[in-house]
Amino acid sequence: xxxxxxxxxxxxxxxxxxxxxxxxxxxxxxxxxxxxxxxxxxxxxxxxxxxxxxxxxxxxxxxxxxxxxxxxxxxxxxxxxxxxxxxxxxxxxxxxxxxxxxxxxxxxxxxxxxxxxxxxxxxxxxxxxxxxxxxxxxxxxxxxxxxxxxxxxxxxxxxxxxxxxxxxxxxxxxxxxxxxxxxxxxxxxxxxxxxxxxxxxxxxxxxxxxxxxxxxxxxxxxxxxxxxxxxxxxxxxxxxxxxxxxxxxxxxxxxxxxxxxxxxxxxxxxxxxxxxxxxxxxxxxxxxxxxxxxxxxxxxxxxxxxxxxxxxxxxxxxxxxxxxxxxxxxxxxxxxxxxxxxxxxxxxxxxxxxxxxxxxxxxxxxxxxxxxxxxxxxxxxxxxxxxxxxxxxxxxxxxxxxxxxxxxxxxxxxxxxxxxxxxxxxxxxxxxxxxxxxxxxxxxxxxxxxxxxxxxxxxxxxxxxxxxxxxxxxxxxxxxxxxxxxxxxxxxxxxxxxxxxxxxxxxxxxxxxxxxxxxxxxxxxxxxxxxxxxxxxxxx
Numbered sequence: 436x437x438x439x440x441x442x443x444x445x446x447x448x449x450x451x452x453x454x455x456x457x458x459x460x461x462x463x464x465x466x467x468x469x470x471x472x473x474x475x476x477x478x479x480x481x482x483x484x485x486x487x488x489x490x491x492x493x494x495x496x497x498x499x500x501x502x503x504x505x506x507x508x509x510x511x512x513x514x515x516x517x518x519x520x521x522x523x524x525x526x527x528x529x530x531x532x533x534x535x536x537x538x539x540x541x542x543x544x545x546x547x548x549x550x551x552x553x554x555x556x557x558x559x560x561x562x563x564x565x566x567x568x569x570x571x572x573x574x575x576x577x578x579x580x581x582x583x584x585x586x587x588x589x590x591x592x593x594x595x596x597x598x599x600x601x602x603x604x605x606x607x608x609x610x611x612x613x614x615x616x617x618x619x620x621x622x623x624x625x626x627x628x629x630x631x632x633x634x635x636x637x638x639x640x641x642x643x644x645x646x647x648x649x650x651x652x653x654x655x656x657x658x659x660x661x662x663x664x665x666x667x668x669x670x671x672x673x674x675x676x677x678x679x680x681x682x683x684x685x686x687x688x689x690x691x692x693x694x695x696x697x698x699x700x701x702x703x704x705x706x707x708x709x710x711x712x713x714x715x716x717x718x719x720x721x722x723x724x725x726x727x728x729x730x731x732x733x734x735x736x737x738x739x740x741x742x743x744x745x746x747x748x749x750x751x752x753x754x755x756x757x758x759x760x761x762x763x764x765x766x767x768x769x770x771x772x773x774x775x776x777x778x779x780x781x782x783x784x785x786x787x788x789x790x791x792x793x794x795x796x797x798x799x800x801x802x803x804x805x806x807x808x809x810x811x812x813x814x815x816x817x818x819x820x821x822x823x824x825x826x827x828x829x830x831x832x833x834x835x836x837x838x839x840x841x842x843x844x845x846x847x848x849x850x851x852x853x854x855x856x857x858x859x860x861x862x863x864x865x866x867x868x869x870x871x872x873x874x875x876x877x878x879x880x881x882x883x884x885x886x887x888x889x890x891x892x893x894x895x896x897x898x899x900x901x902x903x904x905x906x907x908x909x910x911x912x913x914x915x916x917x918x919x920x921x922x923x924x925x926x927x928x929x930x931x932x933x934x935x936x937x938x939x940x941x942x943x944x945x946x947x948x949x950x951x952x953x954x955x956x957x958x959x960x961x962x963x964x965x966x967x968x969x970x971x972x973x974x975x
Contacts, residue, residue, distance in 0.1 A: 457557065458559060460515045463497075463502070463526055463551075464551045464573045464576040465512055465548045468549050471524070481546075485546065493529060495933075496529055496958075499956075500525040501521055502525060503516075505840040533548060534683065535582040535960040548581075549577070552585070553569075553572035553590060553960055554587065554590050563712055571617055571906065574612075575619065578619070579609065585621055586622060588620070590620075591618070597943075601622075601623030601624075602620045603617075604624065624964070634644070637975070645838050687804075697805045715970070723933075754787065754789065755972055756787075756896065758781075759783055760784075765952075766777060773953070777922065783975070784843075787970045789816050790816040792817060793811045796820075804831035805827050816967045820908070820966050821959065823959060823963055826842065840970050841972070843907055843971035847925040849938070850924070852902060861895065864945045871940060871946075872903040873943075873944055873948065874942070886942070903942060904967075906966045908938075908966065911936045931957060932958055935957070935958060944965075945969055
């Protein structure tokens with residue numbers, strides 16, 4: 436055997452061992468805030484609850500986002516992901532799901548995780564990971580507030596245009612045993628929370644600016660009004676001159692901003708009408724105008740369901756389209772979750788022509804029947820809706836109209852989305868620009884909110900945004916494939932319903948998501964910024 440020598444020293448030695456495998460990975464580190472206090476309150480109960488959370492929430496969430504649980508630490512865990520997007524998405528799901536789990540408990544019994552996410556080069560071993568990448572994630576977790584997700588600058592740069600979230604920069608932080616400061620961001624998964632945070636910062640800045648302007652204005656007035664009077668008494672009597680006007684303060688560049696007038700008011704679109712001697716009659720409210728749909732490609736397959744006259748409350752029901760029953764081949768061979776393809780027979784039903792809009796959702800919120808007031812333009816589809824939220828809306832609408840409104844079943848949704856076709860997309864097998872609102876489907880610039888409903892062509896059944904726009908909830912519990920699925924078009928409700936089916940893809944997704952056969956799932960009680968819904972109605 437040839438002698439092996441050290442290339443630096445020239446000495447003989449053993450063959451060098453293989454170095455430990457390294458890789459760039461997104462690390463999620465989490466622990467429970469106040470774990471010792473919880474154990475002191477109820478040691479056995481807390482231990483059982485934590486184990487149940489790990490089994491029912493944390494492990495499935497990590498697996499569904501293609502991560503690996505490296506280890507649990509009693510009151511926390513460490514997980515590794517190839518994708519920073521999936522790492523942060525997993526962290527958001529866990530935190531939002533914990534909110535629902537804590538709702539029914541007293542505040543002092545809440546289990547709240549603090550989560551840190553970092554991107555770094557780490558050493559991989561069969562049952563652990565090491566390196567500064569892990570250490571930084573652990574330090575971020577240590578400074579995070581309970582129920583919050585803190586991410587490093589490296590993670591932020593990778594996900595800032597890929598997740599529909601808000602991010603609050605917390606600046607550079609010096610963390611223990613890490614030489615360089617770490618740029619830290621707090622994740623704001625709720626767009627409303629992001630807007631509130633930004634508004635709060637704007638108000639603080641406006642208040643400080645107002646205070647500064649008031650101080651400057653006071654100083655100018657003091658100098659211009661008080662100083663000349665003091666000088667007049669020092670003038671000699673020999674110096675007689677005509678009296679001069681006291682100079683007035685020069686106008687400031689703009690009106691002083693005070694806390695009561697922080698936000699500028701928009702100028703009126705038209706000049707105000709002068710008051711007249713005789714009172715003018717009360718104006719008649721303008722009717723709400725729905726988006727005007729384009730003509731249906733195949734009008735013989737459906738007819739528009741005429742909504743009943745609105746109740747005295749002024750409620751306007753969503754515009755519905757009646758779909759005649761029939762049989763079709765559900766699923767595809769494009770993805771394992773869409774197999775096996777199978778024949779399904781659908782009974783006649785009606786489905787909303789558009790996804791539920793912000794205006795329609797806020798009517799429910801105004802009636803105190805829906806959980807939050809949606810932001811955005813009235814004619815845009817409502818977003819950030821959980822499956823539970825969608826069920827609240829249909830329950831309210833059914834009660835207000837005395838009609839059996841509901842969510843569509845997964846089979847009904849796909850049947851309606853296909854519009855009588857069996858191609859990859861309803862318009863054919865090839866992607867065409869301008870047919871759907873998705874990331875690479877059109878020339879519309881990617882925005883923080885989907886564009887208004889009905890902006891693209893309808894499918895052959897006259898339905899808009901059945902692919903792209905917003906993800907849309909179905910009634911069905913999630914199943915990983917179609918083995919055992921019902922063949923009559925009814926909702927598949929057997930099994931554990933911790934997550935439900937979601938369809939359509941959103942304006943943030945690629946074209947593969949807008950296929951009628953594409954299917955996905957999300958946690959039942961968790962809101963996500965691309966999730967909306969449309970409704971269905973069974974015939975009387």
